[in-house]
Amino acid sequence: MAGVNRISDKLKVVSSSSRRKRKRSPFFLPEEILFSILLKLPVEVLCNVMRYVCREWYNVINDPCFIDAHLQKSTNCLLIQSYRFPNFFHFVEIHDSDIQTRMVRYEFPMSAYSSCDGLILFRCNEEGIFYVANPTTMQLVKLPPLSSKWCFIRAPLLTYFRSTGRCKVVLILRDENNHNVCLILTVGADSAWRQIDTKHFPDFASHSFSCKSFSTGGYIYLTCDYASHLFALDAEAEIFHRFPKPDCTIGGKYMVWKSFLGLVAHHAAFVWELWALTDLNTGKWTKLLYIDLRGKRCKIEQKFDVPYGESSVQGYLSRKNLSLDRCLVPIASLKNGEVLIFRGTLPFKTYIVFNLKTRKVSSFVICRGEEHASNFYVCHINNLVLLNAS
Template sequence: MADADDATEPKTAGSINPHIFHCCKSCARKRRTKYLPQEVFFEFLSYLSAQVLYDVMRHVCKEWNLIIRSRDFINLHRLRNSTTGILIQECWPMADNVVYVEMRRGCMEISKLDYRFKNLVWASCNGLVLVDDPRDRQILYVINLLTKQWAVLPPFSHKIIFFPSFGLAFCEASMEYKVVYASGEEFLNPRTRIHVLTVGVDKVWRCIDIKPLDGFSYRIPFVIGGYVHFIGKTVVLTLNVETEAVCRFSLPQFIIASTKRGKFMAMGSNLSFFCVTTKFLRDVWEMNPITGEWIMTLKIDLKPVRHRFKEISQVKNFLSLIPCCWLVVREVLLFCDWHPTRHCIAYNVKTREIRLIELSTDAKRHNFRGHVNSLVSLEGGF
C-alpha cells in the first residue's frame, strides 16, 4: 500500500502484553508512573469510530498513534465497528458526487466524503473499495477512502466489458482480500469463467472454468461475507472465496416467476430476495450459502403507513418503490421512487419511522453500495 506517512510496525520488546506500545525507553519509564494501564487506552480507543481515530486520536500522542497503527488494534476495531453504512454515488453525469450514510446510536448521519472520485466504485469490503484508472480502465486500484492508501492490481489479461461484474471479498481465516470477476463467452465458446486475484499475493489472475449460466445477470456479483453469488435466470452460482469452491443452487420457482417484480440484495451474511407480493406487502427471503435453502424471514406491510409515505415523500404509486439496500439489516431499508425525485426514503420496518435523504440529482442516477469507514489496509496498518 502506498502511504505518504508510512512507518514501521510498532515493537513491543520488553513487554509481555502484546497491546503495550512504547515509542522509546523514556516513554517506557514514564509509563510506570501513570495510573491507567495501557490496556485501558487500547480498549477505549477500539470503541471509537474510524473517522475520529484517524482525524483526532492518532495525533494526541505517539503512544496512541502506535496503538491505532498496530495490526491487533485494527483487527479488533474492524470486528467491533462492523456496522455498515451506504455509499451513495452519482453515476451520471458525474461520479465525484458521493455521500456516506450510516446509523450511529439510533441516529442517521449523512456526510460527504473528502476523497476525490474520478470513476465509480465497483466494489467495497471492510472499508476498501475497488476502482479503475480513468485513463486506462484495464488498471484497477484498491483504496481505503479514509486513510487514502492505495494499491494497484496486476493488469487484467482479458478485455473488461462490464465493470459491475467485479467483487471484492475478505477471507477471514487467511486475512487476505480477493478480487473476483466473471466473464462469459456464450457466442464464441459456451463457457463461463471466474477470474480470481489474491491482492498483494498473486502477480497474475487465476481462472476457474465453470459451466455456463443461463442469461447475463450473473455478471453482477453479490459479495456477502466469505461468499460471492452470481445470479442466473434459474440458478445461483456461489463461490466460497476461502476455498474457491463453486456450488450451483437452483432458484425456487416462486422467485423465478417474481424476478420482474422483485430484487436480489445483500442482507447481513446471506443473499436475500425482496419480493413484491401485493401493492403494499413485501416478503423478504434469505438463502443459506451452504445448503442453498431459501427461508422467508421478514414480511413488510406498507399499508398502515401509506398516508405518511405520501405526505413525507410524495409517493404516487407504492408499486414504483424500489428497494435499494439495507442501511441497518432487518431494520432500516432504503427505497427509491421510480418516478423522478431527488431523495431516497429510509424506512424503519420496526418503528415505522420515515426519513428522507436529499440528493443532488434524481435518485435513480445513483449507485447504492454497502460500505464502512475503517482503518483496514492490505498491510494491517497505515
C-alpha cells in the first residue's frame, strides 16, 4: 500500500487546488478508491479508454506510483513475432481454463530482439538503428547510431530498473580485430554508446555467445550452449560476473523462471530438470523440480499437428527416426513459474502448454507455413511504463 499512500498524498494536493478553481468533476471519487479501481483494470482499457475520461483520471494513470503498482500486479504473456511479417505480433495469455491469443498490428515493422517489463528492443534492418518501444502506449524512442567500426551484432538486450524508471540497452559486437566488445547506453541520458571494460575476463573477447540472452533482476545474462560458464552483467553497476553452468546430464534451454535465470535440461525421455541460478554471490544453481511428462505422451501426440503430406505424427517420427520429446523445445515460463511452454520443431507448428501445478496439457497454433521457423518469442508484460526520452 506504500504506492497508494504516496499517490494519495499527491492527489489530495491536486484535488484541493482544483476545487478552489472549479466545480467538482462528475466523475469524482476518493483518491484511494479511484486508485484501487483503476489498478484492477487491464492495461489496454487504462491506456485506450480510462485515461481520457477526465484530467484527474489521466493524472492518476500516468503517475509513476500507479504505473509501478500496476506493473507489479501484472502477469506476463508470450509475445510472438514472425520475421516474415514483422508488423504483426501475437500475444498469448494463459488463464486457468483457456488460452487466449490475439494479434496486434503495429506501425513499426522492425525485428524485435528483447523485452523487459513490457519495453521491447527493436532494430530497423534497413537503417541499422535500434529503437526502444512500449507497444501498449505506442511510445517509440530512437537510439543513437553505432560507429561503423563495430560489426556482427550479437545478444542485443535491454533491462528496466523499476526503482529509477531508467532503461539500459546492451550490445555485444565484434571489433576490427574480431574480438567481442560490450557497449551500453542509458536511454534518455546517454547521447552515445559507452564501452564496458571486460579485461578482467580474458576469454570474454573470444567467447562464442548465443543469440539468445536474458534479463531479470537487473542482470543481463549472456549464454553459450557449448561453454562451461556464462557471463552476467550487473547492468546498474555495469560490472561483469562469470558463473558456472549447472551440473546437467544433457544440455538445456535457458529462460527466465520467476525472477531467476532458469535452465530446462533434458534428463530422459519426456523428463526434464528445472534449474535456477538462485545465489548470485556464489553462483549456486538449485535443481528445483523434475518435469515428468511420460504419462502425457499420448495426449501431447494428439495435440501435435500432422505434417503436410504425412498420414500421422507417429508415422512421420518413425520415418525420420525421431522421438516426440526431442521435438519439444522449452522456450518460456509464464504465470510466475506455474506454466511451461514448449515449441514444436519443424515441421510441427504446435506450441505445448504444461501447467506444473495442475499437470494439465494444452496447446495452441499461431503460425501457418514456414515462418514458424523464424519466430521471435519472449515473455512480455503489457504495461504503461513511460520511456525517458529526454
